[in-house]
Amino acid sequence: MMLAYGLLALGLSTVLAIVTWGVVSDYLTQQRETSAVTVTEDNAAALRYGLFGPPEPCPPVRERVECPSPTLQPGATPMHVMNSLPSTDAAASMLYLEGDWYALTGKPSDLPPDLIQAAIGGSVAQRRIEVGGQPVLAVGVPIGRQGEAFFEWHPLSALDNTLRSLKITLIAAAIATALAGLAVGRLASTLALRPLAELTRVADAVARGKLDARLHAENDKDLGGLARSFNQTAADLERRVAADARFAGDVSHELRTPLMTMLNSMQLIQNHRAELPAAVREPVELLGDDLERFRRLVVDLLEISRDDGGDRGSREIVRIADLVRAAADAAAGREVTVVEPGAEGLTLQADKRRLERVIANLVENAEDHAGGCKGVGVAAGGLGVVITVDDAGPGIPVEDRARIFERFGRGETSGRGRGVGLGLAIVARHVQWHHGTIHVTAPPDGGARFVIELPAKIS
Structure with a gap:
C-alpha cells in the first residue's frame, strides 16, 4: 500500500511536472524570442530613419510606378547612427549596407549564413546560436533596401537560468510529492492493518505458550467475526492444555506410589544380586534400566504438568x-x-x-x-x-x-x-x-x- 501510494504520487507529480515544464518553457521561450525580434525591429526602424530620413510616400498602386529606393542622407554615417541607437539588452549590433559590414560589437562571421541570406532577402529571421560558449538569439531584419539588413543577437543566459531553476524546482517537487505519498501510504497502511498487526501479535503470544492472550477487536465491524473466532479457539486450546496438564499430573501422581514400590523392590533384588541364578541376572538388569527410564519419565511429566498448571515458582x-x-x-x-x-x-x-x-x-x-x-x-x-x-x-x-x-x-x-x-x-x-x-x-x-x-x- 505504501509503495502504491508512493508510485501514484510520483506518477501524478511527474505528469504535472512535464506538462508544467512544457507550457512554461514554451511560453518563456516564445516571449523572449518575441521581445528580441521586437527590439531588433525597433532598432532597425530607428537605424533606417537615421540613415535615410523619413520614408517618401509611394505613388498610388494604380499608377504602376515602383516606390523610390531610399538614399543615404548627406553626412549620415552607419557607425554614427548605430552609436545613437537606444540602449537595449542586445549584446551585438551589425549592419550590412551597400556590400560592407559595420559592427559595434560582435563579428559578422559568427552569424549563420542562412540567417544572413534570409534577412538580406527581405525576411525577418532568427536563430539560436552560441557565441563564445554563451547561448544567444541572433535576429536579422531588412532595413528597406534590397540586399541590406540589420542584425542583433540577444543573450539567452537569463532565460536558460530561469528554465534550469524551473526544472530543478519541478524535479524537487516531484520527489517531495513521492515522499509525501510514501508517508501517506505508510500511515494509511498502518491504520488499515493495525487490527491484523494486533492479530499477529496475539497469535505469536499464543504460539509462545501464552494461552491467555486475547484479541480486543470483537466490536470491530471488519474483524469482529475473526476476533471472536480466534478468541474462542484460543480459549478452547487453553482449556484443552489445562485439562491435559491436569491429566498428566494426576496420572504421574498416581504412578508415583507403585513406581516407588517397584524401585524399592528392584533395589532389594539388586542388593541380593549375587544370590540370583545367572540366567535371571541379565533380565533383572534390563528391568532396572527400564524402571529408571520410567522414573525419569514420571518426574519429567510432573515437572511439565506443574508448569502447564501455572506454577509461578519463587524468585x-x-x-x-x-x-x-x-x-x-x-x-x-x-x-x-x-x-x-x-x-x-x-x-x-x-x-x-x-x-x-x-x-x-x-x-x-x-x-x-x-x-x-x-x-x-x-x-x-x-x-x-x-x-x-x-x-x-x-x-x-x-x-x-x-x-x-x-x-x-x-x-x-x-x-x-x-x-x-x-x-x-x-x-x-x-x-x-x-x-x-x-x-x-x-x-x-x-x-x-x-x-x-x-x-x-x-x-
Whole structure:
C-alpha cells in the first residue's frame, strides 16, 4: 500500500511536472524570442530613419510606378547612427549596407549564413546560436533596401537560468510529492492493518505458550467475526492444555506410589544380586534400566504438568556461578565447570529449582546420550551471562536443532534417540521462564554446544 501510494504520487507529480515544464518553457521561450525580434525591429526602424530620413510616400498602386529606393542622407554615417541607437539588452549590433559590414560589437562571421541570406532577402529571421560558449538569439531584419539588413543577437543566459531553476524546482517537487505519498501510504497502511498487526501479535503470544492472550477487536465491524473466532479457539486450546496438564499430573501422581514400590523392590533384588541364578541376572538388569527410564519419565511429566498448571515458582537472588558449578558438577559426578573471572559476581532473580534443573538436565543429557560432558562454561556476555554445555557426541544436525526442544522431540542420531524426549523441553520452558534464550551450535572440536543466555547483572 505504501509503495502504491508512493508510485501514484510520483506518477501524478511527474505528469504535472512535464506538462508544467512544457507550457512554461514554451511560453518563456516564445516571449523572449518575441521581445528580441521586437527590439531588433525597433532598432532597425530607428537605424533606417537615421540613415535615410523619413520614408517618401509611394505613388498610388494604380499608377504602376515602383516606390523610390531610399538614399543615404548627406553626412549620415552607419557607425554614427548605430552609436545613437537606444540602449537595449542586445549584446551585438551589425549592419550590412551597400556590400560592407559595420559592427559595434560582435563579428559578422559568427552569424549563420542562412540567417544572413534570409534577412538580406527581405525576411525577418532568427536563430539560436552560441557565441563564445554563451547561448544567444541572433535576429536579422531588412532595413528597406534590397540586399541590406540589420542584425542583433540577444543573450539567452537569463532565460536558460530561469528554465534550469524551473526544472530543478519541478524535479524537487516531484520527489517531495513521492515522499509525501510514501508517508501517506505508510500511515494509511498502518491504520488499515493495525487490527491484523494486533492479530499477529496475539497469535505469536499464543504460539509462545501464552494461552491467555486475547484479541480486543470483537466490536470491530471488519474483524469482529475473526476476533471472536480466534478468541474462542484460543480459549478452547487453553482449556484443552489445562485439562491435559491436569491429566498428566494426576496420572504421574498416581504412578508415583507403585513406581516407588517397584524401585524399592528392584533395589532389594539388586542388593541380593549375587544370590540370583545367572540366567535371571541379565533380565533383572534390563528391568532396572527400564524402571529408571520410567522414573525419569514420571518426574519429567510432573515437572511439565506443574508448569502447564501455572506454577509461578519463587524468585530469589542467586549467584549464577555458584549455582551452575554445584548443579553441573553434581550431575556429572566430577568437576566440569569453568567460570570466567568476569562472571563470578553475576547474580539473577531466579527460581533455584528450575535453574538447577536446567543445568542438571543438560549435563545428564550429555552424560547419558552424547558420549559425556566435556565441560560447562560460565561467562559474562549476551543478555548478561552465557552458560555453555559441551558434549562429546556426534553433534546435532542443523535441521534437528529446533525440534529437540519440543516435547518428545528427539534428534536423528541413535545416541540421542534413546531419551524420553522431555528433558530438553523442560530446559527450554525453564529458560524462557527466566526471560532467557537457548540454542544449539557446533563447537570447533566437535560435538554439540548448548548455549544459554540469561539477563544477569553484577551484584
